[in-house]
Amino acid sequence: MSDAVLVLNAGSSSIKFALFSAEGPADTQALVSGLVERIGAGAMYRFGHDPVAPVPGGHGDSHANAMHWLVAALMQRFDGIDIVAGGHRVVHGGADFAAPVIVTPQVHAKLAALAPLAPAHQPHNLAGVDALAAALPEVPQVACFDTAFHRSQPRLAQLFAIPRALTEGGVLRYGFHGLSYEYIASVLPHYMGARAQGRIIAAHLGHGASMCAFENGASVATSMGFTALDGLMMGRRCGEIDPGVLLHLMRDRGMSVAEVDDLLSNRSGLLGVSGLSHDMRDLLASPAPEAEEAVALFCYRAARMVGSLAAALGGIDALVFTAGIGEHAPRVRARIMEGCRWLGLEPDTTANLAGGPLLSADGSVVAAYTIPTDEERMIARHTTATLGL
Missing domain, CATH: 3.30.420.40 (ATPase, nucleotide binding domain)
Known part of the structure; x- marks a missing residue:
């Protein structure tokens, strides 16, 4: 039995997933990766290099159903792997979260409250947390934020031209896709x-x-x-x-x-x-x-x-x-x-x-x-x- 970190990355119409070994650097090749796409419109999935196939039993009609099916399918298919942690892309961290954080009930509630600011993503991100918690309740989970990378921006780049009281209340330019940009920045020296x-x-x-x-x-x-x-x-x-x-x-x-x-x-x-x-x-x-x-x-x-x-x-x-x-x-x-x-x-x-x-x-x-x-x-x-x- 080998220990692994399960990564769930829910987009607005897809779920990317990967299992990484927890017994070495996280930069090692994923043990398996795949995709569920076209959720709600004839969902299809792929494990590794296997052929693309329809998500069975209507489980692809929503992100929540697709998440529960995916976690169960991964546990069944890779029963020689012990999932010891879950990592999630969470689109909006708001003003409170500028770095990855362990998901607690209090953190989950704060992230759910941000759903109106990212309605096409935040509920799907939290559906992954809930699906993994239902299957493996003792496994710790970490929320990684798309907004965090942009907190390095100068103040002027984060401001709207609105009354100061609203700005101080958190109405700012947060920016998104930060995990993608952070990765690109990390590998650019290899190319340039x-x-x-x-x-x-x-x-x-x-x-x-x-x-x-x-x-x-x-x-x-x-x-x-x-x-x-x-x-x-x-x-x-x-x-x-x-x-x-x-x-x-x-x-x-x-x-x-x-x-x-x-x-x-x-x-x-x-x-x-x-x-x-x-x-x-x-x-x-x-x-x-x-x-x-x-x-x-x-x-x-x-x-x-x-x-x-x-x-x-x-x-x-x-x-x-x-x-x-x-x-x-x-x-x-x-x-x-x-x-x-x-x-x-x-x-x-x-x-x-x-x-x-x-x-x-x-x-x-x-x-x-x-x-x-x-x-x-x-x-x-x-x-x-x-x-x-």
Whole structure:
């Protein structure tokens, strides 16, 4: 029997999972990893390199059901492994949590209270905690926060132009996808050497999407704000929007707060613009003009955000693509890089089609890379360090 740390990383439409040995460095290769995706819309799963298969028995109709099925399936399939700790991605840590923490009932209650600020994620993150607690109640669990990496930002980068009393009450730009950015920052020296400490913009492009500017490996500015609705256009989320639109929808069109929340969180983004799908893969394969417009808008908004973050950095040395779209959609990368030529980025078309990792041409002032992120490994590092394993 070997000891292992179970990492559960719940996204808005998927669950990534991995088992890491607890008997050596958390940076060792995962014992097994996999994915449950398209939850609520024909959920599929994969263990390791096995073929993709449907989640059985309707367990993929919700994150909570998928979590309970997954934990049970892992325990049955890997009965020679003793799970001694659980590590979880938790999207929002609010003002109270700036570092990983052991989950206690009090911590769980505080995190649940933050669910309205990340409704597409926080309940799913806590569903993983609950599923593991139900199966293995004695196993300690650690919450690792997407907001924590961004606490290094200067105060001005965290402020909204709102009354000071609201700011002091915690209405700040928190930023998200921090575990992904923290991992990218940790591996950049392998790709860039000493230049990794320079002015980097990382683009985490997936069903949820954001960008982060960092220098000397620390977050300086990011596209998301108080909630994960802000910034880039996403699969179902609108990204940045004139707040006057929200007032118009409620005041002039009679929409309730709940209806506006649902519109911005679940019916906008790629899905809303295309009217076809929230999945970039579907849109890239579609001949429909609405699909093309959705892809074009996604890329346009991303290139604009690079310019904004470059201003925050005072220039840019490298652009890094990561996450599902960033790692696997060369057509999207190409369009975004074309929009960044003015910064001195010269794309290498052949390298981009091949998947990099270096995507820019020789002599390009700004380097471009595609680097696979590994939030699960980052969570495993934090979990073992927090528990002293």
